[in-house]
Amino acid sequence: xxxxxxxxxxxxxxxxxxxxxxxxxxxxxxxxxxxxxxxxxxxxxxxxxxxxxxxxxxxxxxxxxxxxxxxxxxxxxxxxxxxxxxxxxxxxxxxxxxxxxxxxxxxxxxxxxxxxxxxxxxxxxxxxxxxxxxxxxxxxxxxxxxxxxxxxxxxxxxxxxxxxxxxxxxxxxxxxxxxxxxxxxxxxxxxxxxxxxxxxxxxxxxxxxxxxxxxxxxxxxxxxxxxxxxxxxxxxxxxxxxxxxxxxxxxxxxxxxxxxxxxxxxxxxxxxxxxxxxxxxxxxxxxxxxxxxxxxxxxxxxxxxxxxxxxxxxxxxxxxxxxxxxxxxxxxxxxxxxxxxxxxxxxxxxxxxxxxxxxxxxxxxxxxxxxxxxxxxxxxxxxxxxxx
Numbered sequence: 001x002x003x004x005x006x007x008x009x010x011x012x013x014x015x016x017x018x019x020x021x022x023x024x025x026x027x028x029x030x031x032x033x034x035x036x037x038x039x040x041x042x043x044x045x046x047x048x049x050x051x052x053x054x055x056x057x058x059x060x061x062x063x064x065x066x067x068x069x070x071x072x073x074x075x076x077x078x079x080x081x082x083x084x085x086x087x088x089x090x091x092x093x094x095x096x097x098x099x100x101x102x103x104x105x106x107x108x109x110x111x112x113x114x115x116x117x118x119x120x121x122x123x124x125x126x127x128x129x130x131x132x133x134x135x136x137x138x139x140x141x142x143x144x145x146x147x148x149x150x151x152x153x154x155x156x157x158x159x160x161x162x163x164x165x166x167x168x169x170x171x172x173x174x175x176x177x178x179x180x181x182x183x184x185x186x187x188x189x190x191x192x193x194x195x196x197x198x199x200x201x202x203x204x205x206x207x208x209x210x211x212x213x214x215x216x217x218x219x220x221x222x223x224x225x226x227x228x229x230x231x232x233x234x235x236x237x238x239x240x241x242x243x244x245x246x247x248x249x250x251x252x253x254x255x256x257x258x259x260x261x262x263x264x265x266x267x268x269x270x271x272x273x274x275x276x277x278x279x280x281x282x283x284x285x286x287x288x289x290x291x292x293x294x295x296x297x298x299x300x301x302x303x304x305x306x307x308x309x310x311x312x313x314x315x316x317x318x319x320x321x322x323x324x325x326x327x328x329x330x331x332x333x334x335x336x337x338x339x340x341x342x343x344x345x346x347x348x349x350x351x352x353x354x355x356x357x358x359x360x361x362x363x364x365x366x367x368x369x370x371x372x373x374x375x376x377x378x379x380x381x382x383x384x385x386x387x388x
Contacts, residue, residue, distance in 0.1 A: 118229035124158035174299035199312035213310035245302030261291030
């Protein structure tokens with residue numbers, strides 16, 4: 001017996017969680033509209049075609065570098081009795097280059113399959129794995145750095161789509177908030193959406209229509225993308241706030257998530273006094289009480305999953321939600337400065353990265369933001385709200 005048969009379905013609610021009257025339209029709140037905009041952006045044909053363009057550029061650059069290595073006869077200097085041809089361009093060309101071509105071919109196939117509403121993860125991870133497993137000593141330091149940066153850019157780009165179409169959807173409110181900060185420039189005006197309460201879906205089942213879905217009874221639950229072309233398109237469980245997360249929303253306010261580290265740290269202190277157990281993971285024991293780390297640590301303790309019913313969210317082409325965009329303007333919600341490693345610092349002052357505890361330091365405008373070694377993932381530097 002399914003979860004939905006054990007208890008009657010909850011009635012649809014408005015953005016404040018109040019039951020909707022019969023015939024009353026379902027209106028997305030500001031955060032739901034942002035999530036829908038991101039999901040439709042990452043799953044668009046234009047986004048997939050953009051990935052193909054990045055791959056083509058990478059392959060062209062590899063072609064030029066391989067040809068230069070051949071003209072300079074670099075392999076003659078790299079072949080030896082101990083390692084054989086391991087470090088040569090010939091070995092790289094035989095082992096790694098085909099992975100680039102396979103990545104390109106699979107992306108072309110993904111573009112063709114969109115006509116049948118088939119979605120799947122990209123070949124970015126496999127391609128990056130092949131590059132990491134094989135020697136690139138035949139390249140100069142500058143050539144290797146350039147290739148690695150290009151590949152990292154492609155993998156970061158592809159990862160957005162991979163997260164959305166993974167069978168195990170894990171994007172939560174914190175993830176969407178971080179992505180919105182990084183991509184807000186792409187949405188000077190929010191698209192207009194229409195919720196179809198007559199098109200329903202259930203967790204664990206294929207939807208009847210490809211697109212974005214919103215939880216029927218949970219205004220804090222993260223939206224999902226579902227599709228009809230293959231079994232992975234089934235809607236997963238809803239990722240929503242657990243009891244701790246709901247108290248955090250209530251105590252500090254929806255607008256303060258996830259940008260106000262001071263309020264979140266204050267909440268963490270109060271939660272500890274109440275006896276709440278907060279898992280800080282790889283961070284220091286009390287990092288959840290430090291404003292610059294509190295949002296990251298608390299995000300790992302604030303969510304749960306549950307099955308639910310969903311409504312289809314239509315993207316209305318070439319129409320915009322100007323009223324919501326006005327609500328989302330910087331006047332009502334300050335935007336946080338962020339900068340990827342390897343890019344010039346956009347503003348002089350103190351910055352930190354969640355990739356490393358104790359990373360806070362001052363940078364000059366234009367100074368290259370460094371990469372830090374960690375298991376956290378990509379190095380993203382964030383502007384510290386405290387500049388003292």
